[in-house]
Amino acid sequence: MDLISLYPTWYEPTVGSGWVVAFIATFHVLASHTSVGAALLFAYLSHKAYREDREDLLDFIKKYGLFLLVFTYVAGSITGPGIWYSTTVASPNGIGALIHSFVWKWATEWVFFVIEVVGVYMIVYLVGKVDKRTHMKISVIFGVASLATMLIIVGILSFMMVPGKEAWFQQGGYLNGFYGENTFIQLAMRMAFMFTMTAVVGGIVVAGIKDPAFKKEMARKLGWLGIISTIIGAAMFQLYLKAVPDQALLVMENRLPSYFEPSIIAVLAGTLAYFILTMLRPQVLVQAFAGGMAVVILVAGLWPEETARESMRKPWVAGQYVYSNQVIGRDVPGMGIKSQIPLLEKEGILKAHPFTPKDLRTVNDGNVVQAGKFIAMVYCSNCHSPSKTGIRPLHRYIPDNITEARMEKYVKGVLTTGNIAYMPKMPMLDSEVKALSTFLVMNRKGGEKAVDAAIRQEIEARQQAKLAEKAKNKIAALTQENN
Numbered sequence: 001m002d003l004i005s006l007y008p009t010w011y012e013p014t015v016g017s018g019w020v021v022a023f024i025a026t027f028h029v030l031a032s033h034t035s036v037g038a039a040l041l042f043a044y045l046s047h048k049a050y051r052e053d054r055e056d057l058l059d060f061i062k063k064y065g066l067f068l069l070v071f072t073y074v075a076g077s078i079t080g081p082g083i084w085y086s087t088t089v090a091s092p093n094g095i096g097a098l099i100h101s102f103v104w105k106w107a108t109e110w111v112f113f114v115i116e117v118v119g120v121y122m123i124v125y126l127v128g129k130v131d132k133r134t135h136m137k138i139s140v141i142f143g144v145a146s147l148a149t150m151l152i153i154v155g156i157l158s159f160m161m162v163p164g165k166e167a168w169f170q171q172g173g174y175l176n177g178f179y180g181e182n183t184f185i186q187l188a189m190r191m192a193f194m195f196t197m198t199a200v201v202g203g204i205v206v207a208g209i210k211d212p213a214f215k216k217e218m219a220r221k222l223g224w225l226g227i228i229s230t231i232i233g234a235a236m237f238q239l240y241l242k243a244v245p246d247q248a249l250l251v252m253e254n255r256l257p258s259y260f261e262p263s264i265i266a267v268l269a270g271t272l273a274y275f276i277l278t279m280l281r282p283q284v285l286v287q288a289f290a291g292g293m294a295v296v297i298l299v300a301g302l303w304p305e306e307t308a309r310e311s312m313r314k315p316w317v318a319g320q321y322v323y324s325n326q327v328i329g330r331d332v333p334g335m336g337i338k339s340q341i342p343l344l345e346k347e348g349i350l351k352a353h354p355f356t357p358k359d360l361r362t363v364n365d366g367n368v369v370q371a372g373k374f375i376a377m378v379y380c381s382n383c384h385s386p387s388k389t390g391i392r393p394l395h396r397y398i399p400d401n402i403t404e405a406r407m408e409k410y411v412k413g414v415l416t417t418g419n420i421a422y423m424p425k426m427p428m429l430d431s432e433v434k435a436l437s438t439f440l441v442m443n444r445k446g447g448e449k450a451v452d453a454a455i456r457q458e459i460e461a462r463q464q465a466k467l468a469e470k471a472k473n474k475i476a477a478l479t480q481e482n483n
């Protein structure tokens with residue numbers, strides 16, 4: 001029997017597994033980007049401190065460094081493994097695709113990451129204990145190592161959207177997968193916004209500076225850094241949109257709410273206004289205000305950016321060959337990877353999935369709803385989260401007087417053929433089309449409650465039948481003994 005590489009589906013009630021990953025990833029990006037930007041800022045400030053023989057700059061580095069150590073490094077180190085855990089269960093084949101292509105790149109990133117972590121301790125605790133020149137050298141190593149982690153991880157992240165070069169599909173090879181237009185534009189964009197984050201978070205440290213003249217100097221430095229990087233970042237975002245596959249743009253237009261664009265513009269304008277304010281009036285920078293603004297700006301800016309990137313990839317989760325629902329949807333001769341679609345077309349999803357419960361491997365009169373729900377969980381739940389009132393957001397699209405016949409026509413005509421840009425091709429046997437459609441209609445009309453009740457009935461009926469069968473066999477055996 002042929003099985004494909006599917007794993008049990010992680011089903012996170014109401015929220016959906018994708019959002020859990022997005023939540024953890026947003027915090028991770030926040031922490032990691034702020035640290036990398038700060039590392040480069042420290043290299044610059046340390047250099048200046050050495051050239052101009054200034055203690056106050058070193059003191060600033062020490063304070064900002066300590067703040068990073070306590071907040072971003074701890075948050076980064078917790079959310080980093082958090083991303084591994086959550087993506088491994090949410091998207092085992094997606095993360096597997098990345099590991100198969102980039103395991104050594106990742107190992108290299110960790111080497112630099114170790115240097116980065118050791119570096120931040122040295123930067124903070126060696127201020128005043130080594131001469132300024134040595135401190136500058138350490139800062140430069142710290143900055144370069146931090147930037148290296150970023151460079152590597154962006155190559156991997158952009159592979160999720162699309163392999164660097166089209167040739168990768170035929171030839172494989174990690175350089176083909178790694179380097180492409182998308183990688184470099186994304187790198188430039190992230191570097192720009194990372195300085196924005198460094199400037200915003202740095203405001204919290206500036207708020208603590210006692211000497212008004214120095215406070216003003218640092219507020220100006222960070223203000224300029226923030227303004228320039230935000231403008232460059234916004235320009236890079238426009239370029240980035242040109243470097244993603246057309247398909248991704250189509251999905252984005254379909255998928256993102258209409259308030260998306262105005263709210264991004266509002267966040268950008270607000271960020272610029274904030275920097276201008278802090279430059280003109282450094283005295284407004286008190287810790288509570290700076291901290292509050294940091295949270296607002298960073299979360300409001302990052303969350304939409306990361307979710308947009310996630311949505312745009314649909315229907316793929318990695319490399320334009322692993323679908324969001326974990327099915328491998330395309331041949332990749334360069335990596336010896338075969339599409340799983342032909343097998344699914346032949347056997348159906350229930351037989352091909354290794355974790356289908358025994359009772360559900362073929363659809364029959366006694367398990368239609370349960371099999372339909374299983375198919376929906378496997379094929380659809382990654383993008384459409386089940387909730388009490390039904391799978392989201394389908395109640396918006398499926399009319400409430402839908403008939404099963406109409407539903408079947410849609411499932412067979414659109415979903416099994418992949419005749420739609422933003423959803424995967426999801427092959428099903430006719431019996432599976434029927435089961436899924438029955439489930440979808442019930443789910444649309446009666447929500448989770450109706451479905452659960454129907455499934456309970458199906459299970460009870462099956463148990464009754466099994467008991468009856470057992471009893472019959474026993475009677476037959478006894479009768480035989482008596483004869």
Ligand code: HEC
Pocket residue numbers: 254255314315316324325375376379380381382383384393394397398415420422423424426440
């Ligand atoms: C890769 C993610 C993904 C998967 C997997 C997926 N869908 Fe969708 N689906 C979408 C997106 C994106 C839309 C567009 C509407 C939206 O959510 O904003 C959509 C829309 C729909 C619609 C609305 C009508 C339409 O054609 O736009 C229906 C019905 C639907 N999906 C059913 C399903 C069913 C049933 C499954 C599982 C068999 C499924 N989808 C699997 C992403 C997905």
